[in-house]
Amino acid sequence: MARVATYAEFWPFYLREHGRAKTRALHYAGTALTFAFAAIAVLNGGWWWLAIPIAGYGFAWVAHFRVERNRPATFTHPLWSLVSDYRMFFLWLGGRLDRHLRAAGVDPNRA
Known part of the structure; x- marks a missing residue:
């Protein structure tokens, strides 16, 4: 990937890197677990704080290495990638992600 200067340039790249529905599904599972x-x-303290990044990154990295077969954007743009994980999750949850995927050149139904 060529270096991008703005988040507006990064977002379509990020979506293309998540072109398969299975990749996005694994991201959603990991992101949902981060909230859990x-x-x-917050309620119990302890080691549960460590489970947050493990769940989020664990599911995402499995998706990239096993399903999408690409390198996670976290390695080159960690903050933008984290923001985009949650942005993609909430757009999906609200039923508004498909428009963004199509604008980035991604077929939302690609398995």
Whole structure:
């Protein structure tokens, strides 16, 4: 990937790197678990704080290495990637992600 200067340039790249529905599904599972583990950590403290990044990155990295067969954007743009993980999750949850995928040249139904 060529270096991008702005988040507006990064977002379509990020979506193309998540072109398969299975990749996005694994991201959604990991992102949802980050909320669950954060709630448990707030209520109980302890080691649960460590589960948050493990769940989020664990599911995402499995998706990239096993499904998408690409390198996670986290390695080159960690902050933008983290923001985009949650942005993609909430757009999907609200039923508004397909428009963004299509604008980035991604077929939302690609398996």
